[in-house]
Amino acid sequence: MTEPKIILTVNPGSTSTKIAVFADETRLFERKVDHSAADLAPFDTIGDQFQMRKAAIVAALKAEGFDLGTLAAVAGRGGKLPPLARGAYLVNDDMVAFLRHRPIDQHASNLGALIAHDIAEPLGIPSFIYDAVVVDEMEDIARFSGVPELTRRASCHVLNMRAMAIKVLRRDGLRLEDANVVVCHMGGGVTATVISGGRMIDVLTDEEGPFSPERAGRVPCRQLVDLCFSGDYDRKSATKLMRGVGGLVAYLGTNSALEVEARIDAGDAEAELVYRAMAYQIAKGIGELSTVVMGKVDRIVLTGAIAHSKRMADMVSARVAFIAPVEIVPGENELEALAAGTLRVLRxxxxxxxxxxPPRARPAAEIRRVEEASRA
Incomplete structure (x- = not known):
């Protein structure tokens, strides 16, 4: 019998870093390492937090009595990189340099690969990212928005969505590559995708699909333009209206689905209508993506934190069950997904x-100088 593969997974968030250790598919332990405001205050950028976060993780592992020397691999949450293919990427020098010196965005997930690499390299073991947030496999026809200057982009909860689709299908003896699956992640933001032939060929991002606890989702575009030019909002406040204080927060003053359900149970008719509207929009999004594969959908998967809600899952399922069997796999499951993907690579x-x-873009001024010189 072969020894189990021991895998450390690292998922940095804005104010905490979640870690877990797996022996093959079995989770040995999981910890949430909190980073207080005082911990974060000295750092100007996410990248500057690297050493502090890594030290906190190593300390947490030491407190568990865990021997880093037993590890076969380390997997970190994929960060803001150029568009990637699905699956695993080996963390190499190019990726480390890009995340350190050319980050596309200040996002905590950028630290996942850096921490994984820094722990793994002295041990002589590989480090990986898996299904990064920037996975883009959309078909060309899906990129049209109706305005040439606005191109639809893939942005969704890739890691959890693909992992839960694989999990559901494997349980039934099926492969993701041989099926059509619509997956909806219901959390602080709601995103959805249709997977066909193993590829996420179309996506509803959290800004063009259903509203969610904190995000407005798809809104009437002419009204949005009028609102932005009303003089009541600047760029920052208008963006926050769409992402941060939209959705349930805007209608009900809370981003907690649990609080909304408690209000419904207490007889709050407005809370019930808003909550049903969110379920209605989620179901519409699933139906929309089902047309991409001509309605030939093998499974619909509901996941994310709000999938724990039987009320929400039942409301959505009632509207889409005619399309395909609905599977409920609640939770975010990123650590499990990182370990499962890495294990498939190790096996x-x-x-x-x-x-x-990618090559560095040349500054516009330098390009103009070269063009002027060539004309001269």
């Missing part, structure tokens, strides 16, 4: 991709 079931950093 030789998947081949990791190799990250190659």
């Amino acid at each position: 030789g079931e998947e081949t990791p991709n190799v990250f190659v950093a």
